Amino acid sequence: MLLSIFLALFLPCAGMSAIFLVYICLLCYSARGSNEEQQVHQFRAPVKPTQNRGLSASDLQKLPKVTGKDLVMDSDCAICLDEIESEQPARMVPGCNHGFHLECADAWLSKNSICPVCRAKLGPHLFNPDHISPC
Numbered sequence: 001m002l003l004s005i006f007l008a009l010f011l012p013c014a015g016m017s018a019i020f021l022v023y024i025c026l027l028c029y030s031a032r033g034s035n036e037e038q039q040v041h042q043f044r045a046p047v048k049p050t051q052n053r054g055l056s057a058s059d060l061q062k063l064p065k066v067t068g069k070d071l072v073m074d075s076d077c078a079i080c081l082d083e084i085e086s087e088q089p090a091r092m093v094p095g096c097n098h099g100f101h102l103e104c105a106d107a108w109l110s111k112n113s114i115c116p117v118c119r120a121k122l123g124p125h126l127f128n129p130d131h132i133s134p135c
Contacts, residue, residue, distance in 0.1 A: 071099035079104035
């Protein structure tokens with residue numbers, strides 16, 4: 001009887017202790033692996049190098065400036081989602097003729113060389129003064 005009481009108390013404690021030790025070992029192993037991984041990543045070059053994909057200030061000045069009343073398409077700025085008033089300065093993207101507030105368009109196009117509405121690429125051919133619109 002004494003042996004059965006001893007086994008009833010000892011076996012669950014021994015089992016829980018074994019599970020706890022395995023858990024602690026796994027925690028130490030994963031912590032050590034993540035530290036080594038972080039040290040390896042410190043010496044690697046970035047996967048995607050940063051590059052300036054926007055337009056230069058001189059290219060921005062070559063884009064057509066109009067007023068809100070001269071816009072060909074919609075009079076809402078798709079960047080700030082506000083209406084372009086008739087006397088506000090606006091910038092029209094050549095090729096697709098989408099219009100935006102001047103400040104909004106310059107901020108967007110200095111970081112991205114695509115139209116924010118239709119995603120048309122603003123290539124060097126659009127800045128050529130001899131360029132004739134296909135429309």
